[in-house]
Amino acid sequence: MTAITAKLVSELRERSGAGMMDCKKALVENNGDIEAAVEYLRKTGLAKADKKASRVAAEGLIAAASANGQAVLVEIxxxxxxxAKAPNFKEFADSVADVALKSGAADVDALKAAAHPAGGSVEEATKAQIATIGENIQVRRMVRIANDGPLATYLHGGRIGVIVALKGGSEELAKGIAMHVAAMNPPHxxxxxxxxxxxxxxxxxxLSQxxxxxxxxxxxxxxxxxxxKINKIVSEVTLVGQPYVLDTNVTVGDALKKEGADVxxxxxxxxxxxxxKVQEDYLAEVQKAMQV
Structure with a gap:
């Protein structure tokens, strides 16, 4: 049996894209034969994905898509x-957002059942990502807004996503207000x-004060x-009452009024x-994984 070294596990991980624990097990199961281990991972990848699905996934991306009076946000x-920062993960998130938009899915369950360009459903494509990446991946939430008037989406660093629909006004104004909502998160x-x-x-x-x-x-x-005092507080917790982030000399309500628009x-x-979120000790996990 070939010795299962850290270098061998690293090589298999680089070739397969699978998680380190899966690579180690694949090598053990196949007596250190890296070619057999690659085939083993390909055959058993989706089965492993089901086990990873119980692990906490709290990082990720918000993806957006819009066209023809429809806009969606999806959390992956x-x-x-x-x-979450890897290019292939972003590509997958964008592809799911595109499916959400074009399929007409109204909720995340319908989205998971919708057809994905890679073949099969979005849920099956997600399992394929789990097998390749070696982490739990979840299509967690989606939201859809339809509007006959101006409609805009805004993503901030991939971690915050906003849709704003207006009656009257312009898409530029809708975009600006979406940026405001991303920054200020008004409750109302x-x-x-x-x-x-x-x-x-x-x-x-x-009164008590x-x-x-x-x-x-x-x-x-x-x-x-x-x-x-109450009017001041209400202004602070409402979108239209807050100073507009793109021009703090006016409120969002003022900016809307100037264009004859409404949210x-x-x-x-x-x-x-x-x-x-669960705090993980990744160094300890690596050390444990390498104990044969």
Whole structure:
């Protein structure tokens, strides 16, 4: 039996694109024969992909696609940032976004079942990526917005994706507002979208922070003081009330009004939001993997 060295495992990994643990096992199963190990990995790759699917994938990319009044965002997750930055991973993410757009899929389950250009479904193409890359890859989320008016997508570093749809205005304005949403992440679009419970809570807080001297003022004056504070807070948590990132001398609402536009819909995805990340000791994993 040929000795299974780190160099041999590295060579098999480079040739196959499979994970190190898979390469080591393939060599052990095939008595160190690298050619047989390559064939072994090709035959068993998809089966291994199912096992990797239980591992936490909290890194990845947001991909976008748009055409003919339709826009989509898709989140594709990987286990490590290293994989997320690889060109082939981006190509796969872009291909899934393109499938999402053209297939008309309304949710991620429909997207996974849709046909992928590489053959088979998106889910099968994802398993092929898992076998090749050696990490868990997940098509986690997608969002679609349709609009007859201006529609724009914006990606920030591949980690934040935004769609903005407008009534009136221009695609340039929609793009600018999408950039604003990526940067500021306003919880609400307009004042009327802010929950009454939130406003009531903020009123209680504003009242509790007032001095006895202020509280002694006439009711109408007191109401004006509290309303002023609430209006400021509402502006901070609404898209239209925030200073526009492309021109902080005006609010987003001012920029919309200037073009006679209104916001119809907004969507924002951030890679890994809501996923509990697991801290891995990769050095220990490598050392353990090389113990024969």
């Amino acid at each position: 997750n990987s286990e490590t940032d290293f994989v 679009i307009k004042p009327e979208d802010v929950p009454a419970e939130f406003i009531a809570k903020e009123k209680d807080i504003a 007032m001095t006895d001297k202020d509280k002694a003022k006439p009711a109408e004056i007191l109401e004006k003081i509290i309303s002023g 119809v819909a907004v969507a924002r995805l951030v890679v890994g939001e809501g996923i509990e």
